Amino acid sequence: MLPKRALAAFRSALGADRVFDDAATRALYASDETPRRVDPDAVLFPASHDQVAALMRVAFEHRVAVTPRGAGSGNVGGALPAPGSVVVSFECMRRVLEFNPVDRLVVVEPGVVTRDIDHLAREAGLFYPPDPGSGDYCRIGGNLAMNAAGPRAVKYGVTRDYALGLRAVTGRGEEIRTGCRTTKGVTGYDLTRLLVGSGGTLALITEATLKLLPAPESVATLRVCFADTRTALDAVARVMRQAVMPSALEFMDQRAIDAIRPTGTADDLPVGTRALLMVEADGTAAELPRQIAALEAALDGPGLLEAKSGFERDAIARLWAARKSLSHAVKQIAPLKINEDVVVPVSRLADFVDFLDHTARAQRLAVVSFGHAGNGNLHVNLMVHPDDADEMARAQRALEAIMQQVLALGGTLSGEHGIGTEKRRFVPQEIDAVTLELMRAIKRQFDPHGLLNPGKIFPD
């Protein structure tokens, strides 16, 4: 348990109304979207950069581990409290410190909701491209920690590509500033992109300067039905080989389609549809028809049942709501979702999904796959019953085989969810021992006592 002196020091640094150690609060902050729970020793709600620095100095002095947390919407245990740690929730740090449409940037605190940044930008004809499925409630601090992405990444890139500069607090409680306010800059090492994706293990981000882009005038959506998974993924590879870059290229397998049926958006699919692509293009209203024609031409091929365009704005919103509901909707299939966010080269997607089918059959498991196929990034969900020990064992065997295959195909363990607690045992299969030790050595420079989000990313 947290020493009384440490608790008192946190209260003295932040004020008593920003430090809670009652059982109810601790239970509320015990988990993220993974099926694990660890009660933290206390939950802290700093209101400013200075308070974050102050609490970290207390943590450093008293050797208290810190678990940073945005909305707790992560999928890999990144915000799962380390035993004996205090959670630092950034919920109260949600100020927009600067909005500068002329230089196309915004400076925000980490507790700002991702979608709110996009909405603010749109008021000035700009937008914030990264659009994680949890965008309506996740916080930008969590997005930066995990290098979050979403459907638009296929055209616009990931959170890393929009972080110009950061203000942060190291594991010693010291302030650092990284990067710059301009779209180019090579002064010193790129600590901005080192912090982005580091899962809160190097520093606590307290301010982020984010790049914005001009908002596209119009968007058009294609819903494309295929007779089977393989032909759908071959079509993805064809789309990614030609010149018109879609602004989204999403895939759903048969089970994912079944999971969205309650939304009504799958009622009019052609008979025999076993795989679905959602393809989006953006640009000016004048050029969109040509883009859509090019995409339709690339999509055309074996297995194509229907490519439907011309949806109204409301219908498009319903399609996307259905797609974004998938992450939760699949839980109807079985109570526990083991969610793997893997990436393979686009040219190997079809082979990879064949392997998944084979593995699911061999281990008698329900597997649902969907995701950002244009980036080769699939969310592979093993749907299991946690009380069924035999099924859980088979799921673990499947997981091992899937990760091995991802790496054998030239892929990577995580595309946008990060490593957290859930994938760290696989990390040595992707990263060699020398490189991994270098990462640990870098961590020690930021956080010599290992207080920042311990138990994440690195294998034991």
Place this chain on the structure above:
Amino acid sequence: MLPKRALAAFRSALGADRVFDDAATRALYASDETPRRVDPDAVLFPASHDQVAALMRVAFEHRVAVTPRGAGSGNVGGALPAPGSVVVSFECMRRVLEFNPVDRLVVVEPGVVTRDIDHLAREAGLFYPPDPGSGDYCRIGGNLAMNAAGPRAVKYGVTRDYALGLRAVTGRGEEIRTGCRTTKGVTGYDLTRLLVGSGGTLALITEATLKLLPAPESVATLRVCFADTRTALDAVARVMRQAVMPSALEFMDQRAIDAIRPTGTADDLPVGTRALLMVEADGTAAELPRQIAALEAALDGPGLLEAKSGFERDAIARLWAARKSLSHAVKQIAPLKINEDVVVPVSRLADFVDFLDHTARAQRLAVVSFGHAGNGNLHVNLMVHPDDADEMARAQRALEAIMQQVLALGGTLSGEHGIGTEKRRFVPQEIDAVTLELMRAIKRQFDPHGLLNPGKIFPD
């Protein structure tokens, strides 16, 4: 001087025909584009990753400093030999190890010429966006070390945005592998982007996996003349505020225009032209006219004298050749060019150039400015006579004032040339002491004996 035993060990590791310590070779590798010379103790020409690892193990054992070098075309002394060091030239490592158009990537050794990557990609309808002015002869290893860019960065980003993964050798002679082969990946810390822009101070890059993009079908160029600098830069800010992203947005001041007159491309400029913009758009032939119209609308305003489009392919090539000749052509004005590659927010460009004019007058200096205005990235050249001690002193005073102003405007010391030896004394004005010490600490993890490109980036 290099101990005989170290020289023998290098010869034993690489073969005698890859290690030279004769005076002529050492003199050839004594400088880059800066006006300084330091003869290295020897020059090494490794032919493979394994040879780089072998030579670095020798350097580690014998505590020999290493100066990595591509084409020596850098502007900041990044390849200037540290006293007592050996130059490692990557000229002989110029294999394309893999070209994979389907997954839009290429794997290259560091000695490959940048333009050759672009040419190879175009054979498959793709392109490699970063286009430094020295692209015809600079090497991709140097581009990665300095995070090189060029005109296309305004739309397509910089070298950092195209490096997917790296193979490299640390200061201990150990191999590391960073990143992945896919467009998304968040497994472990982002060492790829930590190495890019680190100027060869963290590791020697031996292989790079680079992302390619679909080549645009067509390009159109506007040459836009203004009555003065301020109105031209106000027009740049207007262009960057609207939705059509130019694929280049280059600025030349009066002296830069005069410097390209010998090329003949300035013969038909309207009388009274004192500032020039080159604005490019790319896309399909069908959509280009609309893009050009939008850009022309944004450019229109006070001071506009002429916006000329419809150049033939050859004329465009001549315009760009003239623009790219500037870096050398300005040397006609005075024998020494003190070249500053600074960045300010686009909205502050006009104020910054006003300040430059004021400073040039106050210090009685000839200053030539041109560059990538769409990114706020100007190449400010103080043209001086090195034998004129008073002028050199005034140039140093001007330089101090310019750097202070850049930072006061929210800019950064370098956009694409890097810090090298030339700007390191200014670094503490941009990067605070804690952050800078963290960078040094990171360097020690990669290179505990400080053997990799010493004397660069960090102030003494």
